Amino acid sequence: MPAETIAIEVACAQPGRQTVVALEVPSGCTAGAAVALSGVLALHPDLDPARCGLGIFGQLVAASATLRAGDRVEVLRQLVEDPRERRRRLAKQGRTMGRDSAGGR
Numbered sequence: 684m685p686a687e688t689i690a691i692e693v694a695c696a697q698p699g700r701q702t703v704v705a706l707e708v709p710s711g712c713t714a715g716a717a718v719a720l721s722g723v724l725a726l727h728p729d730l731d732p733a734r735c736g737l738g739i740f741g742q743l744v745a746a747s748a749t750l751r752a753g754d755r756v757e758v759l760r761q762l763v764e765d766p767r768e769r770r771r772r773l774a775k776q777g778r779t780m781g782r783d784s785a786g787g788r
Contacts (some may be wrong), residue, residue, distance in 0.1 A: 686710065689752040693721035695730070697760065702726050714739065714756045715746030723758060734761050 687710040694703045704721040714737045718724065724732055736759040737744055743759070750756065773779060 689750065689754075691717055691750055691753070692755045693717055693723050693758070694755055695723040695727050695758040695760075697727060697730070700727075708750065712750050713746060714744055714748045714750060717750060717756050718746075718758060721756075727758075730758070730760055735759055 688707040689710055689712070690705065690707055691712075692703055692705050694701065696702070702723050704723055706717065706721055708717055708720060712720075718737065724730060737746055737748070738757040738759050739748065739750070739754050741757065
């Protein structure tokens, strides 16, 4: 009898580029294994996997977290700038973090 599979997604985003891969993985698959199976890190070679975290629907999880059907595993990259520090710096300049001051644009 074939092993049971579940449908999940693996997502990875960088400024100006997002990759989402839909996969069928074996039941009991971990978040780390799903990222490896998806190949998203090969599509984003400038990301350092050792410095990236993993999340499921925005909640930080360990690579060993077991997935459930419908989960979206997210590769969480390092922030370019701490949002709190950015707000402080802009406030000193008399500016805000409005739409026109978004980082990376």
